[in-house]
Amino acid sequence: MQKKRVRKSFIYSKKVAPYVFILPFLITFAVFYVYCIISMVGMSFQNVPAHAWVGLKNYKIVKNAVFIKSLRNSIFYTIVSCALMIPIPLVLAALLNSQEMRAKTTFRSILFIPALTSVVVAGVVFRLMFGELPGSFMNKFINIFGAGPLVWLRTPGTVWLALFFICMWRWTGVNMMYYLAGIQQIPSDLYESAEVDGASRWQQFFYVTLPLLKPTAIYVLTISIFGGMAMFSESYMLFNGNKSPNNVGTTLVGFLYRMGLEQNQLGIGSAVGVIFLLIVIGINLVQLTMNGTIGKKKED
């Protein structure tokens, strides 16, 4: 036994093996995350092709009107999409799970289908549905109510309508699935005892389902916040490029893309990236403290 062990090379020892296992992660983490973040912070203080240090000059972009608009757009999109995508799928999940519901699995599958499509296919369809032609679907639809053809994608209000439609269409089914998974973990005797106590359907929903779905709702909130703040492709598809009229649909990532990749101003682009990173860290800190307090409540 002893001899065998010695013969086995260093790399086969039980002490070294775990590091060999996690090595692929350590390499990609060091190269693609740590190095990139360091180089981004560095570039944000430089004039990039020349790599001359310019101090905080790149950060003057925070006063730029388009930057402010794109940040505001991203925040607005995030808030409204959270307001839509947390309660609506929850209610749908609760209704779908009720005893009287027929053909549960069929509806569940149908609602999930949009999640299979890429943002490109979704974008193509919605761009054409919200087309300016009088014959495009949305114009025909509002025509039923006597409203005239609209230039949907060139008017600020209706641009948002189209963006939220895409978001809801693609993610309602997935979020509903998260909630369904949560609901199915709630022990059924909780409902039985609530019924014995004379609780109505609505009371059961508010006092049993809702509190127990809090962890799921927080998870959905988290992915909605990050998805919302990082939104770019939906807007890119809807406007066929990173070029919405008067920047009505330019997002934070869209602005970063424009600075860094379209105008080749990597210094300014990196400054935007650093600001984005700080926002993400801020959201995470809020999130972690929230989770912490929830953890404590559970222990009581």
Next chain:
Amino acid sequence: MKKNAKVRSVRLFILFLIVAAITLLPLALLFVASLRPGSELMRNGLNFDIDWVHANFDEYKLLFSGKNAYFSWYKNSLMITIVQTALSLFLSAWVAYGFAMYEFKGKNLFFIFVLMVMMVPTEVILLPLYKLIIGMHLINSMWGIILPYVVVPMMVFFFRQYLSGLPKELIDAGRVDGCSEYGIFFKIILPLMKPSFAAMGIYEGMSSWNNFLWPMIVINKMDKITLPVGLQSLLSPYGNNYDILIAGSCFAIIPILILFVCFQKYFIAGMTAGSVKG
């Protein structure tokens, strides 16, 4: 009481019928459009008006005629999806095994790193990553798309969870039988991970197949671009772009729909894996 339940049942059914109709409407529009010439779509807009007598599969014939780049994009996407899915399944399972089955110095810190990567949207480091990929001469290579995301933190998390449910005696038994540390992984653990591979494979395959922003940045040669990027490039209504765009969009969804119908359980498990963190 019984009547009440019946009314409720009908009302619920109608509500979900409406929701399902709205869900399927955009795809139905796309399919109807694929049965008429693109020029008509350009003139009249996307809607359900169709003269069923003249409905035809000409757009699909054009798609399959080989006079366009569609299938080379399809092939590129297929290739990248297969390589990326296989590689990231293997490497993420490899890493997860290290985290799940061993005690070692720095384990907690390294796992915090995994969580950190999970909590930062990849768009944040878009620019430095692009610069790095240029520096590594991986622009216009599928490795430029794949390498930065080859270890997927979500999958490491999921696999680690799955592996910690397996009895550790399995590993000790393997050691007694004379397996090396790596032999245990290949001979004992990998076969046991098959069910979790199905769910995660679909998760990764879907995100790779549908990925848009990063492949658009890494690849700029028309013959090397992926399917989503290629479809996006057809959005300007010149020539017969719209014919290929519409039929091509349909044809990009159909294989996934077929897979979905066959392997629904794994699709749903994979796509909603994130929430089973507990």
